[in-house]
Amino acid sequence: MQLIEQVKKIYTKLLWTWNPGSEKESGDAIVKNILLHWFPNKISKKSLSWNYSFYLGTISFILFMILTITGMILMFLYVPSVERAYSSVKDIEFVIAFGWLLRSVHRISAHLMVAVVFLHMVRVFLTGAYKNGKSVGSNRPTNWIVGIVLLLATLLLSFTGYLLPWDQLAYWAITVGTNIASSAPVVGEKIRFFLLGGNTINQNALIRFYVLHVFFLPVIVLFLFFYHMWRIRKDGGLAAADNESLNQKPENNAPVKSKTYSLLGITNGTSVHVQTTMVNEEENSVSSVPHLLRRLWLVTLATIAATILLAILFAAPLEEAANPSVTPNPAKAPWYFLWLQEIVTDTTLKLGFITINGAFIGGIILPTVLIGLAIWWPYRDRSGLNSVGVWFSPERKKQNYTFIGICIIIIIFTIIGTFLRGPFWNFYWPWESWPTMPVKF
């Protein structure tokens, strides 16, 4: 008998990681489950609309999922060693079934994710969606900060992935990137040493970047993402909903007939009196299932289709194997850091015997100031409730213009760095051809 008990115990332990002790506990488990409460029961039409959110957050997450799935398959095929990395990528390109597609989709999704997460941030700023509405317990500034951390994590994820193919593009982009990091005063060299696990980009750097890329950063992003989602529910949904309720007087919903589960069985009665936050809830909102679900399905389908299409049209390049003794001309950082590289070169000046260290200005001070400003902004923004969840609120005109200005500068510098900077970082107009680089034969 005892043996059977023991076996039962082991069986339960194996199959039930958590065994609720009471019905209350099991009830709580459902109430506390974020997956079951990811979406509300009903969603306002404005929150659902295309032109409020453009579904940029949703697209970011879908891209993250595409990256996770393709990345997990690539993990079976890629070898993170200096000797094997390049040839394993060549194998993925040429002999693995659908390998070229996997790699290309992974690369395109990564680039898109950086862009879409950035656009999502722009949307949130321009709609004032980092501001608290009327709902109790809302703390949107925290979620805005979580969002900034997610953006930085996305950039880091992409940056760490850049090194993995171990080709010239990878090697020199990481050289430029980590050299910018090393220009920080006092600790700069130490930061670079820590990032690379040495003074040169070698096996230590590769394995560090790999582990960060396939484990730590994705796990951080996943946890932060769920916190981001949970906060949205806690903050009363999208800011658009706050704006909708603002212009509407709350009204009492008449009690409706319902059933109550009493101790002795089911008794008929009415529901409690509920004060809704919306007039005509029926008119302004729809049930999440199936309407939100259908839309999410559509966005998912469209994102996957667009990503694959782009992956087919723009095949992932693989340059020559990494060669520390040959610097490509020009050596460029990943595109999303090119605005910084552009600023670094523009601010590196020699005035007589004084040299202004551009890497320190463009690479350290500027990003730090921008991130600091972004974190501080929601607390500084004192515009009223009317500017929560509306595009280009007149009350936030100045802020929006400043923000758009900064974004335009970043985008212009990125475009200059990406398309208009040729060999020796010389400026070339789009209609000017770059001098051809020499080849062996």
Added chain:
Amino acid sequence: MNHKNMKQKLEFVIKDKIFVSIASIIFLIITGYIIVNYLTPEWKMYQQDFTSVVEEKLGVNRAATVRGGLQQIYVKDLGVTDRCITCHMGMEWKGMENVEQPFRSHPKEILAKHPITKFGCTPCHGGQGYATDMQAAHGFAPFWEEPLLGKELAEFYVISDKKAMMQMNCNTCHRYDKETNGMSVINRAKQIVNDKGCRACHVVNGRGGTVGPDLTFEGEKSAEQFNYERIKGFASMFTWHITHFKNPKELVPETVMPSFGFSSSDAQSLALLVMSWKKGKLPIEYIPGNNFKDVPSKEEIEKEERMKNGPGAFFVQRRCFVCHSVSSLGVEAAAQIGPDLALAVEDVQSRFGRTLDDFLMKPTGTMEVVLSTMLPLTKEERLEAIEKLRHAYELKKNEKKTVVKK
């Protein structure tokens, strides 16, 4: 709920459903394209063609033995993965000697010494062994440094011998051979290196002078390490070497390397030779005869000893012999660029209108550059040189007299 709302709701639902349908159709089309693309790679077409050629030439039974699917040769020692045989299927087949490429079998005599399982394909032929489509495999693709060293490249560089380019790779293993069967172009270049005495200025395989750069691993350099400003036409490392060999001053005006007046084909041979001088990671058994040392021939050693210890030793030690012979003292110039110094006493007078003593103490022209930068001589050494040159001149005069008497 009123009907108007119902209708509005329905409109957005219908729109969404239409969009879902469109996205699904696009998704399906893309999926279809990917699957078709996967099922019909270029190499499958070649494999089908090969089977038909075998069927036609050697019969149905042999055709049934053709192995399909991706094929590769992995040579661990060389770190080579070559998938060329996926299309070049007739490589080791008998009876396929006269069919068109890509199915023609490889010349047997070369394969006998260079088994395909030990050497792979790209170590000799160049190209991209990883690739499984022709354009990429032949290496005429972006970011691939060494394309197929075959007909196309030879035609591009107007080289009459279509297999000449490949000899560059042969020399990776055969670099220490004095002469190798079937490597006429490289053999010619090696002979030029000896005849023209390149070692007088350059270290090659660990031996030679230090006037010019060490050339032992010249082939390791990358294309970016050369200056192409003065190159007319296509900027490639190969073109740079050819142009430089033909006329060094055209590319590097300040160089002291003389122009040897090489023909185009000699310049091409030399370019291929210097580009073959790579470090390589060859296991010892790949070096023919396990000879991985550039040993000078008996005659070369004798000549060197004679010059080093003979009456003209001074001119050899001071490296004057790089350009000048001193015939009466048994010093033979490596490059024979400058005049014979045995006649310097009267030669200087006739060329510069100055005495030898005066000229050597205050040289002008090329000698001023050489003696002030590359071969600096102290005052005592210059005096010694003058004395020795006088002696050489006396000897030369006597030599002439004897000849006249005879």
